[in-house]
Amino acid sequence: MRKKLYNFAFFDEGSKREVRRAILKAVAIPGYQVPFASREMPIARGWGTGGLQITLSLVGRDDVIKVIDQGADESVNAVSIKRLVSGTTGIATTEDTREATIIQSRHRIPEAPLVEGQILVLQVPTPEPLRFVEPSEYATKRLHAEKEYSGAYLALFEEIMKHGHVSTGADHPVTVEDRYVMAPSPIPRFDNPKLNGSRALILLGAGREKKIYAVPPFAKVASLDFEDHPFEVESLVGKRCRVCGATGVYMDEIVDAAAAVYQCNDTSHCDAVLKARRAAFDGEGGAA
Amino acid sequence: MSSNFDAKALDLRGVSKWYGPTCPRCREGGDTALEMNYCPACGTVFALRDISLTLYEGEVLGVVGESGSGKSTILNCLYYDQEPSLGTAFLSSFEGGSVDIFSVSAQAKRGIRNSLLGKVYQNPVQGLKMRFSSISNVAEKLIAAGQRRVATMEARAIDLLGHVNIPSYRMREAPEFFSGGMQQRVQIAKALSNNPPVLLLDEVTTGLDQSVQAKVLDLVKQIQRELGISMLLVSHDLGVVRMLADRTAVMLGGRIVEEGLTDQILEDPQEPYTQELVHSML
Numbered sequence: 001m002r003k004k005l006y007n008f009a010f011f012d013e014g015s016k017r018e019v020r021r022a023i024l025k026a027v028a029i030p031g032y033q034v035p036f037a038s039r040e041m042p043i044a045r046g047w048g049t050g051g052l053q054i055t056l057s058l059v060g061r062d063d064v065i066k067v068i069d070q071g072a073d074e075s076v077n078a079v080s081i082k083r084l085v086s087g088t089t090g091i092a093t094t095e096d097t098r099e100a101t102i103i104q105s106r107h108r109i110p111e112a113p114l115v116e117g118q119i120l121v122l123q124v125p126t127p128e129p130l131r132f133v134e135p136s137e138y139a140t141k142r143l144h145a146e147k148e149y150s151g152a153y154l155a156l157f158e159e160i161m162k163h164g165h166v167s168t169g170a171d172h173p174v175t176v177e178d179r180y181v182m183a184p185s186p187i188p189r190f191d192n193p194k195l196n197g198s199r200a201l202i203l204l205g206a207g208r209e210k211k212i213y214a215v216p217p218f219a220k221v222a223s224l225d226f227e228d229h230p231f232e233v234e235s236l237v238g239k240r241c242r243v244c245g246a247t248g249v250y251m252d253e254i255v256d257a258a259a260a261v262y263q264c265n266d267t268s269h270c271d272a273v274l275k276a277r278r279a280a281f282d283g284e285g286g287a288a
Numbered sequence: 289m290s291s292n293f294d295a296k297a298l299d300l301r302g303v304s305k306w307y308g309p310t311c312p313r314c315r316e317g318g319d320t321a322l323e324m325n326y327c328p329a330c331g332t333v334f335a336l337r338d339i340s341l342t343l344y345e346g347e348v349l350g351v352v353g354e355s356g357s358g359k360s361t362i363l364n365c366l367y368y369d370q371e372p373s374l375g376t377a378f379l380s381s382f383e384g385g386s387v388d389i390f391s392v393s394a395q396a397k398r399g400i401r402n403s404l405l406g407k408v409y410q411n412p413v414q415g416l417k418m419r420f421s422s423i424s425n426v427a428e429k430l431i432a433a434g435q436r437r438v439a440t441m442e443a444r445a446i447d448l449l450g451h452v453n454i455p456s457y458r459m460r461e462a463p464e465f466f467s468g469g470m471q472q473r474v475q476i477a478k479a480l481s482n483n484p485p486v487l488l489l490d491e492v493t494t495g496l497d498q499s500v501q502a503k504v505l506d507l508v509k510q511i512q513r514e515l516g517i518s519m520l521l522v523s524h525d526l527g528v529v530r531m532l533a534d535r536t537a538v539m540l541g542g543r544i545v546e547e548g549l550t551d552q553i554l555e556d557p558q559e560p561y562t563q564e565l566v567h568s569m570l
Contacts, residue, residue, distance in 0.1 A: 133417070146394050150402075150432035154417075157431060158424040160438055161460055226438045 009056045010088040015039055019057035019212070023203060026214035031176030032144070033127050038210040042084065048106060049207025051123035052081055055104045058119065059085060064092045066100035071108045071250070071265035078106075095268045107170065109191040111249050111269035114200035116217065122185040124206040127213065129173040129183040149181045152224055160229055172231070173224045176215060181224065190233045190250045195221040236262075244273040296380055297518035298343040298366075298486050303375030305361050305542075308332030325358075325541040335361040336372070337542040341520075343486065345380070348512060348519040350533030350550060352526060352565065357539040359522040360410070363488045365390075366520070367407045368397050379404055381485045402432040406479030410491035412471035415478065418464040422449055422474045425463065429481045448477040452507055469500035476507060480515075489521045493528055505531055526569050530554060538562045 009016065022036035041049040059065065065085050069078040073095040081104060082093050094100050097112040104121040114120060130140045133151035143151065152173045159167045166172070170186035174195060184195060185204055195202065195215055202215040215221055225231035240247050241264045249269060251262040264270035314327035314334075321327060325334040336358045343349045351359045364370040366377060376388040381404045389400055406429075409415035416425050426445035427435075435441055449459050452473035463471045472492060479487055492508065493501040509532060512519060523529055529536055529550060536553045538546040538561065546559045557563045 142394075146398060148395075148398055148432070150428065153431045153436070154420065154424060154428050157427055157438065157441070158420050161421050161423050161442070227436050229438050 006088045008089055009059050010042075010084070011039065011053075011056050016057040019053050022212045023054065023057070023214065026203070026212050027201070027216050029180075030216055030219045031174075031180030031182040031213060033182075033211040033213045035210055036212050038207050041207065043080070045208040046125065047077060048081055048104070048123040050205030050209075050212070051104045051106070051121045051207075052084070052205075053207060054121045054203050054205040054212065055081075055085060055102055056088075058121075059089055059091060059102060061089070061091065063089075063101045064094050064099055066094050066097060066103045066268075067105070068103070068108060068110065068266075068268070069106045071252075072267045074267065095271070097268055107186045107188075108250070108266065109187055109194045111264075111266040112272070114194075114198060116199045118200040120198075120200050120202045122187070122202065122204045124183065124185040124204045124209070124211070126171075127183055127204070127206040127209050127211040129181050144180060147179065149175075149224075152181050153226070156224060156226070156229075160226075166225070166229060166232075175222050175224060177220050178222075182213060182215075184221075188234060188250055189223070189231070190236075192221075192223045192231070193233065197221075241270060241273075244270045244277065246270065246273050295345045296342055296378075296385065297345045297347075298341075298380070298520070299378040299385065300339055300341045300362070300366075301376045301378075303336055303339040303362070303365060303372050303377065304334070305336040305358075305365060305370065305372050305374075306332050306334045322541075325356075334542045336365070336375075339375070339542075339544060341537060341544070341547075343518050343520055345485075345518055346512075346516045347534045348521055348532050350529035350536040351520065351522045351539060352524060352529050352536060353539030354565075355524060358542040359524070359539055360490050361542075363407065363490050363520065363522055367405060367488055368401055379486065398432070402429055403482050404484055405486055405488060406482070406484040407488040408472070408475045408479050408490060408492050410494055412463060412468070412475050415475045416463045416471065419462050421460045421462055422454060422466075422477075423459050425474055426478045426481050429478060433482050444481065445477070448480055449474065451480075451511075452477045453503075467500075469496050469504060472496065472504055473507065476504075476511070480511065480517075483515070485518060487517050487519045489519055489523075491523055491525075492521075493525065494523070501528075508532060526554065526565065538565065 018037050022034045026034045039053060041052060043049060067078045067082040069075040086093050097110040102119050106123045128140055130143055130151045132155050134140050156166050170188050171183055172189045172192055173181050174184050174192060176182050184192060197218050199217055201217055204213050223231040236251055239251055239262045241251060242261045243263055246264055250265045252265050254261050254263060308331050310332045311330035313321045313329045314332055339362060353359050365372040372390055377390055378385045379389050382389055382400055423442060423445040426448055427441040430441045446459060454473060463474050493504050521533055533550045536550040537544045540561045546562045554566055557566045
């Protein structure tokens with residue numbers, strides 16, 4: 001019989017409890033960054049340790065886990081994290097968003113709508129939305145306490161002054177439940193609207209910065225904007241995935257020698273669309 | 289000018305600021321217990337000792353004194369950069385001057401700082417975000433006061449920066465690329481952005497060369513005439529005070545030693561320290 005090298009889900013029970021305690025507080029105060037005792041991990045800080053600690057503290061024997069890295073299920077980082085979780089728990093992994101109970105993600109919210117009972121865990125490099133304008137943690141804590149968010153607006157205003165429009169490529173700040181301004185992790189602006197009223201619980205973990213925060217299900221989440229410069233997602237009008245033909249999803253731009261081509265960023269969504277098309281094709285007897 | 293010189297814009301009552309534990313000796317002993325503003329028994333430094341000042345509407349009140357006399361500490365306390373150890377202050381524009389602005393909530397303090405006061409620091413690094421464009425710097429106070437229309441803020445910032453003679457083709461540049469005099473003028477534009485009834489000026493011309501000094505002083509004078517803003521002007525330069533201030537307070541060791549009309553102070557100083565100060569003018 002194989003010797004048991006680690007406790008279930010790698011962590012000792014005390015560590016899991018500490019992380020869960022921070023998660024509970026985070027859910028109770030939507031958008032508020034809860035400090036927690038970030039553990040040493042077998043992967044380096046900055047490689048998803050915040051998300052991984054949340055996942056490991058929550059996972060149970062009946063869970064099915066999906067891990068994605070910038071939309072891809074097969075990237076090295078996603079595969080390594082998936083193997084660590086399944087290797088220390090023995091639970092099943094999946095690439096199908098709808099099958100998963102816990103989805104750990106780096107920089108994307110999946111295309112398939114999340115449902116009640118699912119948990120989305122986002123990896124966060126910089127949890128502080130005001131860091132760009134205020135380097136001091138002591139000062140930003142006070143700014144949050146006093147709900148003083150002009151710094152976040154100032155950063156957007158500066159972009160409009162420089163470029164004529166808001167140019168946040170990712171991590172566009174949001175206000176949660178009309179109270180805390182939160183960094184949604186570097187998801188594209190395209191994914192920001194999915195945070196609002198999400199049916200799944202969204203947990204965000206920053207291992208290096210030792211912060212956990214949350215968007216509980218059905219919470220109100222609004223992206224920061226100005227009256228005459230309303231929030232806009234990236235325009236993908238007229239773009240079509242070169243593999244599955246999908247439209248209206250977030251796509252990667254691949255610059256080829258001839259021209260730029262587009263492809264679904266969410267690989268599992270791309271697969272699902274392809275399978276559905278094939279099924280429809282076979283169903284019509286088109287194969288003959 | 290619509291100024292009403294009888295109405296108080298700002299009233300400081302018994303403001304003190306000390307650094308250190310204080311001991312019975314320096315708390316009760318008064319001046320005799322201290323060496324200048326230092327208590328030899330417990331090592332406490334008194335930056336401000338029982339300062340009472342009144343700034344009337346539309347006037348410029350100068351505060352002069354040597355370095356370390358507590359001039360800047362007054363402004364720092366008023367702008368909430370520092371917390372006074374003791375004392376009260378009243379702003380006529382806040383709750384009709386009935387509430388002590390030192391004892392209100394942190395949020396109310398931010399509101400006062402963003403909407404009712406403007407401050408120009410001696411060092412522009414303290415007053416500006418050096419890497420943000422000048423327009424954004426001016427807009428910062430507008431955003432903080434709740435403005436959320438980009439076009440309105442941009443127009444106001446361009447208007448104010450034009451007013452302080454920043455050429456339009458440089459308004460989108462960051463102050464870190466500006467000369468000292470230009471940085472100081474951006475600070476003035478920023479301080480004026482919300483039409484504050486009271487402006488705090490901390491050594492606005494120190495470190496600038498003579499011709500630029502004259503321009504900045506002209507600008508302050510012009511703004512004061514046009515807008516009738518009350519100003520509390522701190523300087524160690526009597527020339528600046530003579531040019532701008534209607535009344536002057538002279539400080540030494542954290543105390544106000546003499547107060548009166550600027551001309552009177554300069555022509556007929558009563559206190560030995562004031563006499564020394566006036567006689568040392570070039």
